[in-house]
Amino acid sequence: MGFWEYVGSRHGQLLTDTVQHAAAVFQCMALATALGVLIGVAAYRSEWAGSLATMTTATLLTIPSLALIGLLIPVVGLGVAPTVVALTLYGLLPVVRNAIVGLRGVDPDLIDAAKGIGMSRAARLLRVELPLAWPPILTGIRVATQMLMGIAAVAAFASGPGLGNEIFRGIASLGSANALNQVLAGTLGIVVLALLFDAAYVLLGRLTISRGIRG
Amino acid sequence: MAEQPGEQPYGNGPRAREAAARPAGSVGAAIRLEHLTKVYPGGAGPAVDDVSMEIGAGETVVLVGPSGCGKSTTLKMINRLIEPTSGRIRIGDEDVTGIDPVRLRRKVGYAIQASGLFPHMTVAQNVALVPRMAGWSAARTRERVEEMLGLVGLDPGEFRHRYPRQLSGGQQQRVGVARALAADPPVLLMDEPFGAVDPVTRDHLQDELLRLQRELRKTIVFVTHDFDEAIKLGDRIAVLRERSRLAQFDTPEAILTHPADAFVAGFVGSGAALKRLHLARVRDVPVADVPTAHLGDPPEAIAGLLRDGGTGAVLLLDGDRRPHTWLRRGDRPPAPPPAAPAGTPVTGTVPRDATLRDALEAVLTDPAGRVAVTGPRGEYTGVLDLATLRGTVQALLAADRAEALAHQRALRGAHGAGAGTAQEGPGGPGGAA
Numbered sequence: 115m116g117f118w119e120y121v122g123s124r125h126g127q128l129l130t131d132t133v134q135h136a137a138a139v140f141q142c143m144a145l146a147t148a149l150g151v152l153i154g155v156a157a158y159r160s161e162w163a164g165s166l167a168t169m170t171t172a173t174l175l176t177i178p179s180l181a182l183i184g185l186l187i188p189v190v191g192l193g194v195a196p197t198v199v200a201l202t203l204y205g206l207l208p209v210v211r212n213a214i215v216g217l218r219g220v221d222p223d224l225i226d227a228a229k230g231i232g233m234s235r236a237a238r239l240l241r242v243e244l245p246l247a248w249p250p251i252l253t254g255i256r257v258a259t260q261m262l263m264g265i266a267a268v269a270a271f272a273s274g275p276g277l278g279n280e281i282f283r284g285i286a287s288l289g290s291a292n293a294l295n296q297v298l299a300g301t302l303g304i305v306v307l308a309l310l311f312d313a314a315y316v317l318l319g320r321l322t323i324s325r326g327i328r329g
Numbered sequence: 330m331a332e333q334p335g336e337q338p339y340g341n342g343p344r345a346r347e348a349a350a351r352p353a354g355s356v357g358a359a360i361r362l363e364h365l366t367k368v369y370p371g372g373a374g375p376a377v378d379d380v381s382m383e384i385g386a387g388e389t390v391v392l393v394g395p396s397g398c399g400k401s402t403t404l405k406m407i408n409r410l411i412e413p414t415s416g417r418i419r420i421g422d423e424d425v426t427g428i429d430p431v432r433l434r435r436k437v438g439y440a441i442q443a444s445g446l447f448p449h450m451t452v453a454q455n456v457a458l459v460p461r462m463a464g465w466s467a468a469r470t471r472e473r474v475e476e477m478l479g480l481v482g483l484d485p486g487e488f489r490h491r492y493p494r495q496l497s498g499g500q501q502q503r504v505g506v507a508r509a510l511a512a513d514p515p516v517l518l519m520d521e522p523f524g525a526v527d528p529v530t531r532d533h534l535q536d537e538l539l540r541l542q543r544e545l546r547k548t549i550v551f552v553t554h555d556f557d558e559a560i561k562l563g564d565r566i567a568v569l570r571e572r573s574r575l576a577q578f579d580t581p582e583a584i585l586t587h588p589a590d591a592f593v594a595g596f597v598g599s600g601a602a603l604k605r606l607h608l609a610r611v612r613d614v615p616v617a618d619v620p621t622a623h624l625g626d627p628p629e630a631i632a633g634l635l636r637d638g639g640t641g642a643v644l645l646l647d648g649d650r651r652p653h654t655w656l657r658r659g660d661r662p663p664a665p666p667p668a669a670p671a672g673t674p675v676t677g678t679v680p681r682d683a684t685l686r687d688a689l690e691a692v693l694t695d696p697a698g699r700v701a702v703t704g705p706r707g708e709y710t711g712v713l714d715l716a717t718l719r720g721t722v723q724a725l726l727a728a729d730r731a732e733a734l735a736h737q738r739a740l741r742g743a744h745g746a747g748a749g750t751a752q753e754g755p756g757g758p759g760g761a762a
Binding site for chain 2: 223224226227228229230231232233234237241242245246324325326327
């Protein structure tokens with residue numbers, strides 16, 4: 115059976131896997147963004163808290179994804195839970211790091227001006243600092259999403275959702291008729307998804323970054 | 330005469346006048362700094378050492394001094410961007426040393442170098458920030474934004490939706506001032522606001538600020554290291570030495586003609602007489618008269634004027650009494666129209682509102698050493714020449730010197746009764762409110 119023939123015969127299953135893959139990455143990324151920005155906001159003003167946050171998230175990233183998911187199974191069980199936990203943790207690093215860099219990069223004169231015209235701490239953060247730090251944060255989110263696309267495939271190891279299932283099934287039955295097609299379909303699906311997400315981020319940037327600071 | 334900057338008396342002068350001249354809106358409030366000191370931990374000594382200053386309502390006070398003298402720190406203690414280590418700050422009748430800084434800053438406009446505009450917001454959004462925080466309705470805020478942009482000379486239709494990076498430096502600075510004034514604060518703090526623009530634009534912005542201040546009568550504290558800027562803008566100038574110690578706090582005239590010590594004299598620099606020219610206007614100077622005739626007058630009459638006028642020159646005016654042509658002895662009297670008139674066409678005139686410095690420039694470049702002075706519609710009102718200018722400047726300097734001496738003597742005399750003077754400010758709320 116040729117590759118396209120295979121895709122045609124299994125398109126229902128493939129579509130389900132693709133949608134689940136995208137949904138998992140999207141939801142985990144949303145969670146990682148919220149957490150990452152919060153951590154960044156909490157840490158950026160202190161030298162050591164910033165270093166601690168960056169170092170912790172960087173250390174997390176050095177753990178091989180297969181190992182992390184394996185370690186999570188005894189704690190949170192099989193299925194969706196280890197996938198969500200692992201993906202969110204991996205997604206944190208680029209967001210936290212870029213949030214800290216972005217927030218620290220805001221011109222101190224502008225902070226002074228914001229204080230000087232009577233903005234409260236919260237108003238300064240929400241109306242001045244975060245909007246100005248948003249472009250680097252969005253870049254962090256983009257990088258993290260690309261990374262999660264690949265890592266999400268490994269989640270199938272813990273019976274998680276997504277295109278990883280195709281790949282693992284193929285690897286498990288190497289030598290059989292459709293093994294290569296399965297691996298190829300899963301991989302290509304992930305590549306296409308990654309490209310679609312990236313395009314979506316470009317659009318999101320257009321919509322959310324003020325024209326006044328767009329490069 | 331009431332608007333002549335050189336005539337502003339010490340202390341309560343602007344306050345008395347503002348009651349008559351100001352439009353609706355909140356006026357300036359007096360500011361009192363009492364023994365303000367700022368010590369940074371680990372610093373060699375205090376950055377600001379025991380500064381006390383009284384700034385009258387509606388007055389423009391310029392803090393000037395060498396870089397690093399603590400003038401900016403002093404300014405930032407007024408809106409508590411920098412918290413004083415000790416001392417008190419009073420604005421109007423309120424001690425603001427301990428109140429919520431956010432509440433304090435809403436009452437105090439703040440404009441800084443390079444405008445401090447938020448780059449991700451449009452001009453309108455920047456200006457609307459403070460009114461919105463103060464809880465104004467959307468409609469009132471929008472109206473106010475238009476009004477403020479108009480006030481600083483920017484067409485709202487054209488500039489409202491622009492982003493700061495789409496503006497020139499001077500335009501950004503104007504928006505910065507509009508933002509600072511948007512919620513109508515009684516006090517305006519300006520920290521080297523014109524430091525980052527080119528000299529021509531700076532000159533223009535200074536003129537605009539003077540015009541604004543004539544209308545608004547805010548209490549302005551202005552920081553600069555440029556003494557000429559201080560002379561131009563200040564009702565009074567505080568010359569600061571290191572640690573923000575007051576070397577002299579007086580009117581520009583008094584500082585120019587009677588620097589308190591060698592430090593101030595060094596800071597004033599040379600050319601006090603030239604700088605004094607910035608402070609007087611043509612309308613305050615007696616102008617001479619020359620014989621005038623109209624373009625259409627018969628040539629014989631003009632020739633008669635030339636012969637008998639005594640000044641050796643006749644100024645020909647056009648139909649609107651605007652200076653048109655200089656005729657000098659020896660020039661052929663003009664043939665009746667339509668023949669081209671003889672003589673020298675008038676190239677430069679000075680309006681009565683011009684400074685004497687501008688008038689001097691015009692006189693020096695005029696071949697005959699005199700310049701026609703014009704009224705509001707460009708009509709002839711008189712002639713200014715070098716001798717008149719020189720006499721005027723010498724008289725002004727002498728008067729300044731006498732005034733400064735009298736003032737210093739009065740200060741010395743009142744030194745023992747200092748407490749009585751200090752209570753005068755808040756004691757007269759009718760004048761300040």
